[in-house]
Amino acid sequence: MNSVQRSILFSAADRYGSLALFFVATAVLSRLLSPAEFGIYAVVNAVTTVIGASFQEFGGGNYLIQKRELSTENVRAAFTITLGISLAIALLLFVLAGALSDLFAEANLKRGIEISALNFLLIPFSGTISALLRRDMKFGTLAICNFAAGVAVALVSIGLALVGFSYMAPVWGGLAGSVILALALLAGHRDFDALRPSLVEYREIVGFGLYSSGVSIINVFYNLAPQLFLARILDFASVGLYSRAINLTQVFDRLVTQVLNPVVMPALVAKRQAGEDLKTVYLKSIELLSAAQWPFLIFVAIMARPIIAIWLGQTWLEIVPLVRLLCIANMALFAACLSYPVLVAVGSVRDALISSFISLPPSLLLILGASFFGVQAVAASALLTLPFQAAVAVYFIGRHLSFGLKDLARALMKSGLVTAATAFGVACCAVLTEAGMLPSLASLVLALCAAAVCWWLGLLLTGHPLLHQLHLAAAGLIRIAPKLRPSRSAL
Known part of the structure; x- marks a missing residue:
């Protein structure tokens, strides 16, 4: 296995471990907390994330990853800028906590924001140590640290929810995870010399950060805006419902996209420096991603009711139409995880900001208008906003990589056929479920089997390149399996 494949393997171990914890914690917390309590937590998380994103990328990890020749002074300056900004953000949140709770007419927000x-x-x-480990493709160390943090989040959140901490349980759980992550990374890195304050190389970092933080601000705010709008215009129960629907819709991101995200940018930068054709890399990548993402989202959309009933419980069945709308809309984002890394790799982080400014403000206005008509209208608005955002991003990338609509259609044609085959198999199982012939668990298991068979047949009949990649991955796992087993002499 080459370094990129090995990195993806370790990243997958990291994300799937975290995903397993997320599934368990979400299933338990959904039965301990009400939609309104989840709504308060979602708004606390949204407010702190938006304010943090406003400044965090000035000295963030993306600069450290994309820098061709990274010196100790670069690392120190990035750390120092991040430290100063983070202290300012923490102080700002403490000062604004009361005003923000008044804005949303919810006194409980104040304590959550302060914590x-x-x-x-x-x-x-x-953040600094994680970026350095990603740059060096040391995803094994990252996986261990992130899993330890995930365990802390799950245990503290569930434990405090059981003793009546309400919406504060996941807030304290998040803080516990941050503490464990920082301590684990510091213990594993041990190069504290790079974390000394210095501003010797600050100019380049701030220059990169102006564009990078701009992209981060507008994208983070857009992703969290529906929850903020719903909290202000409707109620916190609506926020809780929408938040849970988003969580289910984004399971694919947790399964695949978040596995690739830590690897994509350093890998693309390396390929660019090696002189490889990024157009070919990009088109092959979206062909592989769409063949996995589209069938998955179609499966979740069709089987939303049994999935929610089993995972979250009967209380949350109200989000079934929200999940279906969001799944269909998210199919437009098959290349989303590549957009920013590709533009950075070609040296055009400025275009990443411009594309966000073109596509996201109109989308925000549409979401704001939809908020007055209810949570289902907000979910339905994604059917317009997400394809528009995808089209703008692909246009900018196409200008740099010199490809057009025909190239894009050619790359996606086989994935469309695979998705249609998968949808047919799942729909047959859904019909039996709606007719009352199968209970939720049995129908979900049968649909999983049908989806897997039809998906595999679709890959086989179309000769999809993903099939070859799966064979390579399986062969790689078979080769490294003996190395993971303890030797007889060690027993």
Whole structure:
């Protein structure tokens, strides 16, 4: 296995471990907390994330990853800028906590925001070390640290929810995870010399950060805006419902996209420096991603009711139409995880900001208008906003990589056929479920089997390149399996 494949393997171990914890914690917390309590937590998380994103990328990890020749002074300057900004954000959140709780007419927000602000005191340490480990493709170390943090989040959140901490349980759980992550990374890295304050190389970092932070601000705010709008215009129960629907819709991101995200940018930068054709890399990548993402989202959309009933419980069946709308809309984002890394790799982070400014403000206005008509209208608005955002991003990337609509259609044609085959198999099982012939669990298991068979047949009949990649991955796992087993002499 080459370094990129090995990195993806370790990243997958990291994300799937975290995903397993997420599934368990979500299933338990959904039965301990009401939609309104989840709504308060979602708004606390949204407010702190938006304010943090406003400044965090000035000295963030993306600069450290994309820098061709990274010196100790670069690392120190990035750490120092991040430290100063993080301290300012923590102080700002403490000061604004009362005003923000008044804005949303919810006194409980104040305490949640104040506790969440403490996370920013740890970000300079965990963020800098994580970026250095990603740059060096040391995803095994990252996986261990992230899993330890995930265990802390799950245990503390569930434990406090059981003893009546309500919406504060996941808030304290998030802080516990941040503490464990920072301590684990510091213990594993041990190069504290790079974390000394210095501003010798600050100019280049700030220059990169102006564009990078701009992209981060507008994208983070867009992703969290529906929850903020719903909290202000409707109620916190609506926020809780929408938040849970988003969580289910984004399971594919947790399964695949978040596995690739830590690897994509350093891998693309390396390929660019090696003189490889990024157009070919990009088109092959979206062909592979769409063949996995589209069938998955179609499966979730069709089987939303039994999935929600089993995972979250009967209380949350109200989100079934939201999940279906969001799944269909998210199919437009098959290349989303590549957009920013590709533009950075070609040296055009400025275009990443411009494309966001073109596509996201109109989308925000549409979401704001939809908020007055209810949570289902907000979900339905994604059917317009997400394809528009995808089209703008692909246009900018196409200008740099010199490809057009025909190239894009050619790359996606086989994936469309595979998705149609998968949808047919799942729809047959859904018909039996709606007719009352199968209970939820049995129908979900049968649909999984049908989806897997039809998906595999679709790959086989179309000769999809993903099939070859799966064979390579399986062969790689078979080769490394003996190395993971303890030797007889060690027993």
